[in-house]
Amino acid sequence: MTDDPTGRSRRSPGGTGGAHRRPTGHEVAELAGVSQSTVSLVFSGKAAGRVSAEVEQRVRHAAQQLGYRPHASASTLRAGRTRTVGLLVPDITNPFLGHVLRGAQRAGRADGITVALIEPGPERNWQLTAVEALNAAAIDAMMLFGIEPPLSDAPGPTVLIEAVADGFTSVLLDVRQGTTAAVGHLLDLGHRRIAHLGTDLPPTTFKARASRWRRELDRAGITATESPEVLAGFSLQAARGAAHQLLSLTPRPTALFCDDDLLAAGALMAAHDLRIPVPDELSIMGFAGTLLSEAATPQLSTVVAPAEELGAVALQTLLRTMDGHATAPRPLPMTLVPRASTAPPQRPSPR
The missing domain is CATH 1.10.260 (434 Repressor (Amino-terminal Domain))
Incomplete structure (x- = not known):
């Protein structure tokens, strides 16, 4: 392999x-x-x-x-038992996933296909239980967002979104390209102490962001000492606490690259707690381009992911996979959107 x-x-x-x-x-x-x-x-x-x-x-x-077991074809799905596809996600409260669902629903509507949103949660054993239960239930196919499928007794027709597993077709965002754009923006502004506020969730997409962040800093000659990393749970309060750790370091980072807009919003809260002005003394870079990035104060610089297109491409890829055309599409590009949360680094003001 x-x-x-x-x-x-x-x-x-x-x-x-x-x-x-x-x-x-x-x-x-x-x-x-x-x-x-x-x-x-x-x-x-x-x-x-x-x-x-x-x-x-x-x-x-x-x-x-x-040992080949044929799946129902896409034509069978269109005229089959339920014409229902399950979209399994680890966290239904993530605003990004609503747009993914909308894109998948719109793509399926022309064929009379309904997309059902299902949240088994982040716990691995329960995710596997949900996949197995749905595979045996009246559902024709599945899309798993950020969820790795079982390693045995593979489910029926399945496409992975923002996850990779051997033997399955994946639909991905180009998070490496997005990370390069985000970190490059901070480097172009003159930052060198660029810390990473990451998440401890297991999906491949987050590992890809961390590895590309480190690669871009290595290429710029920035050492690990100058660019610390802290991982947080995927919530505002967890991100807030992790950002406190980063912002208490000496010397303090002048910029934070965050794995998601949600984590960036938590970092904004921490900066407010510590009376660190953003972006005058701290630049914060988000990721994903959710509405949260526009609602924050100041508005977050971010890289925008085409969430609805991701859902639509996943549904279309699922149908092609069921027809025997399992070629994965190219990763979808992300777009850098600089806003008010990033600026050139300045010397901290006297306290």
């Missing part, structure tokens, strides 16, 4: 990749020596008169050898 620049895992040709990986229709076609459309005809019940008995037997034998 190899890694591509976006952080998605790619399977080496012919690799087994672990027992949990679900074989694809493309692999069945290769083994049987037929086209993927022929495999689709066989398992959709439309082979009669279009595929010979010998070819159909060869396809089914190849599927049996690989």
